[in-house]
Amino acid sequence: MASTDSTGTAETGPRRRHLSPFRWAFPIVVVTLLASLLGVMYLDYVVDPEKNLHDFPIALVNQDVGDDLKTGDQVQHVNFGDQVADGLRAAVPADQIDLRVLGINEAQLQMQSARVYGTIIIPSDFSKRLGILGVGSVVPGEISKPVLTLQTNPRTGAFATAVVQKFGEQALTQVNDQVGKQLTDQVTKQLTPPPGAPPTELSGATRLVLAQPLNIVTEQFRPLPGGSGEGLTAFFYSLLLLLVGMVGAMIIHQLIDSALGFLPTEWGPWYVHFPRASISRLRTLLLKWSAIAVMAVVVSAVLEGIASLLGMPIDRPLLLFLYGALVIVAVGFTCAATLAAVGTAGLIINLIVFIILGLPSSGGTIPIEATPKYFGWLAKFEPMHQVFLGTRSILYFFGDGQAGLTRGVWMAVLGLVIGVVFGLFITRFYDRKGLERKPAAAPEPAA
Structure with missing residues (x-):
């Protein structure tokens, strides 16, 4: 027997089918599928960005012109900037960081157009200052550490800036240690006395300076305005x-x-x-x-x-x-x-x-x-x-x-x-x- 509504009209079979289990469950299934897709997309996006890092563009600018160092009676032209650049290219994981060796003008153009997220700059007097540091560590006088500059690009976003800073902290610290070891060995060899002469040793303070010879400076390229x-x-x-x-x-x-x-x-x-x-x-x-x-x-x-x-x-x-x-x-x-x-x-x-x-x-x-x-x-x-x-x-x-x-x-x-x-x-x-x-x-x- 058909039921009746409030107006006394008999309800038919087709009208009751709107309450069937399939019609009731269908929207729940749709929402569950959408929620699952949301979960995959949003959580996979944010769970582990460092693990997912790939092709992250950073520019490397080597402006070092080298220097002539006198060793005994010989004069040798050296370019420590090239050594640092080679060390960075070897140390950087190629599957994560796209390290682009560029000139300073091209690097700035790519920073201005958000094509790179940061720049490492080796200055033109890098070898000269590093040589002076080696000599100055045993000769009285004022000296300053050679500078490596890490420029971040804050206009590309806070997370990109954080990645650049972490990369700089890891890679440049490693370079600093390697250069320090080489410089310490070089200075130690220069101090080796002739046969029969008393040995000359580096002081503890000098060894500390030579172990970390680089001054790594982090600065913002075109900082964002307030607001x-x-x-x-x-x-x-x-x-x-x-x-x-x-x-x-x-x-x-x-x-x-x-x-x-x-x-x-x-x-x-x-x-x-x-x-x-x-x-x-x-x-x-x-x-x-x-x-x-x-x-x-x-x-x-x-x-x-x-x-x-x-x-x-x-x-x-x-x-x-x-x-x-x-x-x-x-x-x-x-x-x-x-x-x-x-x-x-x-x-x-x-x-x-x-x-x-x-x-x-x-x-x-x-x-x-x-x-x-x-x-x-x-x-x-x-x-x-x-x-x-x-x-x-x-x-x-x-x-x-x-x-x-x-x-x-x-x-x-x-x-x-x-x-x-x-x-x-x-x-x-x-x-x-x-x-x-x-x-x-x-x-x-x-x-």
Whole structure:
């Protein structure tokens, strides 16, 4: 016997099937799978960056011109800078660090465009000062240790800076010990007395100086201005642009569909389902895209205004506004096209593409070179990485194209073109096939 509802109408079998175990369990399975994907992506991203370190670019600049050292009656030209450079190349794990031997100008250009995370500089007078230190350790007079400079690039992020500093601490300390051992042996040989003469020994203080002969200086290359969040403002601003594009497209999709009668409108206890409008899928999508475009311009200006009020330094405000609007339009158009193509499942697809896969492969908090290698593959096309590169270039590198702006703009344009072409094709195809958006026919009541 069929049950009845509050109006006295008999409930039929098809209506009771909405409570079947499969329909009840399906959303739990979907959420569990999404949570599992989230867990793998986010935890694998952050658990052990040092273990995942690979191809981490650091520049090595050797400016040492060498020096002529007199040994007895002979004069020998030496270049200790070359020895240090060779020692660094031998000591650095090639599978982790990409040590690039560059000139000073090229190294600075690559630092300015975020192509290297740090630079080791051997000065031009390195051999001369090291020779003076060896002589001065046994001859009265004032001397100073030769300097090795480790430059960090704080505009590439706090974690990248920490990796450079740790690398410098390990590698340069090892070099200091090796040079100290060689210098101590050299000075000891010079002090070897002729046969029959009393032995000459180095004092304890001299041995301490010679054991650690290098002065290793760490300095920042173009420090970040105040209000930059230690290099995190670019990441969070990029995240805002992407979220506005994705979430904004979903909200606009929902509200316009409600206004057109394709979905019910519900605000608290108020519920209404407007009559379905006679409008094609293509025109509906164009209407949503128009709203997204207007929203992108307004929100990009609002976000930049909020950033300025909060004291975030913005050197290129017009460029940031235009790029922000472009990103929101590209992401929003693509999300709306996905929803038009697959309906409700588009929410899950957008979440996976833009958030679950996008954030850990962005390189915004941990460099791509310190994450598992498959994140580098994702970063080649994932929207969040491209948005981050463009935003970071505008905020920290004065809009330098090589610092990521060129890639960020072209990838945003490419994403916009793909979204537009896909959206136009799929909605036009559905319309031509007569696949209208209308409720399914109600089942006939049982006899």
